[in-house]
Amino acid sequence: MKFCIEEINRLSKADFVELFKNVVECFPEAPEVVSEMVPFSSYAVLIKAFMDYLEQLNSIKKLKIVKLHPHLVPQINKSKLTDESASEQSTVGLNRMENDEKRVILTLLIESYWEKFNFPFVICVRECKSTDDIIESVRTRMSRTPEEELKVAFEHVKKITSLRIADIVSH
Structure with a gap:
């Protein structure tokens, strides 16, 4: 079952982190940070939030x-x-x-x-x-x-x- 963006926006921080905990392999820090950006106006904005988070990381965290x-x-x-x-x-x-x-x-x-x-x-x-x-x-x-x-x-x-x-x- 897939969630719509409205359902994602209603999740608690803990539920958001749990749901997205492995979108970045074994790195729950990503959904923890992105959860602070709720609400998302669209799927594209949610994706952009994760991509922006990943892009701003220093090379040590990327490695x-x-x-x-x-x-x-x-x-x-x-x-x-x-x-x-x-x-x-x-x-x-x-x-x-x-x-x-x-x-x-x-x-x-x-x-x-x-x-x-x-x-x-x-x-x-x-x-x-x-x-x-x-x-x-x-x-x-x-x-x-x-x-x-x-x-x-x-x-x-x-x-x-x-x-x-x-x-x-x-x-």
């Missing part, structure tokens, strides 16, 4: 948020996935990868990415058609500097956030 995202390869991922991440990763079959060539390639690429950047590879998997898209994206993004790649990873965080809000709120 922290990127590091809160899980690894895409289950064998590397040491922590339990949030329901949101598990659902998103299943859309391209990451949860069903067997011991095949693509899993091996993706695992090696993700490990190399981590070694180079010291943060997990973040991609909006809902924008990917297959694991091939993810593999190609990792390869492409490996050529960036850490500073450039943090910016790209954070843009994906914002895309993920927007899609997660769209899962909650009708527009």
Whole structure:
């Protein structure tokens, strides 16, 4: 069930934070801050509030948020996935990868990415058609500097956030 903006505006701060707690992966500070901006005149204004909040963060907090995202390869991922991440990763079959060539390639690429950047590879998997898209994206993004790649990873965080809000709120 999706909520309309009027229902969102009537939520208590605690309920707002609970409802939006994982729109930014494991970072409840975002809905805590955005809850102070209620009421929202529209869905677009709600999205803008979250995006503005994310944009104004310093690079240390942006890096922290990127590091809160899980690894895409289950064998590397040491922590339990949030329901949101598990659902998103299943859309391209990451949860069903067997011991095949693509899993091996993706695992090696993700490990190399981590070694180079010291943060997990973040991609909006809902924008990917297959694991091939993810593999190609990792390869492409490996050529960036850490500073450039943090910016790209954070843009994906914002895309993920927007899609997660769209899962909650009708527009």
